[in-house]
Amino acid sequence: MFTGIISAIGEVAGLESRGGDVRLTINTGKLGLSDVILGDSIACNGACLTAVELTDQGFIADVSVETLTLTTIGSWSVGSRINLEKAMQATDRFGGHIVSGHVDGIGEVVSLEGDARSWRFRIRAPIDLAKYIAHKGSITVDGTSLTVNIVDGAEFELNIVPHTMLHTVISDYDVGSKVNLEVDLVARYLERLLLGEKAAEQ
Numbered sequence: 001m002f003t004g005i006i007s008a009i010g011e012v013a014g015l016e017s018r019g020g021d022v023r024l025t026i027n028t029g030k031l032g033l034s035d036v037i038l039g040d041s042i043a044c045n046g047a048c049l050t051a052v053e054l055t056d057q058g059f060i061a062d063v064s065v066e067t068l069t070l071t072t073i074g075s076w077s078v079g080s081r082i083n084l085e086k087a088m089q090a091t092d093r094f095g096g097h098i099v100s101g102h103v104d105g106i107g108e109v110v111s112l113e114g115d116a117r118s119w120r121f122r123i124r125a126p127i128d129l130a131k132y133i134a135h136k137g138s139i140t141v142d143g144t145s146l147t148v149n150i151v152d153g154a155e156f157e158l159n160i161v162p163h164t165m166l167h168t169v170i171s172d173y174d175v176g177s178k179v180n181l182e183v184d185l186v187a188r189y190l191e192r193l194l195l196g197e198k199a200a201e202q
Contacts, residue, residue, distance in 0.1 A: 002043045002085050004096030004145020006168045007031050012080040021065050028058040031084045041087040046143035046180040047071045048101025071103045072178050081169045083143040096145030097138040098185050105129050109177040119160045130154040132183035140182035144168050
């Protein structure tokens, strides 16, 4: 599990095709790995990846075909900047919201504009995710826990403060940028619970 509070910005150092999937090398920058062991989870732009090897500058992870298809990882290249967060520990502060690291879909930035010292971003989500996005609810964008300010159909708006712009890859976004989205986990479970006994039929 994660909180959506980004710890550092890393960089893709290598992409190696292996039998249809990819072995990914990540340089983790300021993210300390002294407490990371093989098999630990690290969220990379919101996608939970398993460290299969540690390097002097970061870690290596295998990325499955499904993950390549359902996230933006398939479009990464050497030099791509990514948000990083290590899996939370029981003693950590819970500063964001419950984030599983399982990307639900890919969104697209449709507009951005300055608002005093902040920025307003409008993102279009896949149609099937729109029902999970609520005004003043939580959403994860490339691993960053954010609050939804406005909902308009499948589009939603975010207000990004200077600190978040400085310490995440959101500063790299432009109109047309693709982003990983994870909707609120509670909304997912609530939908399933409301099905009652019919859940076993679906």
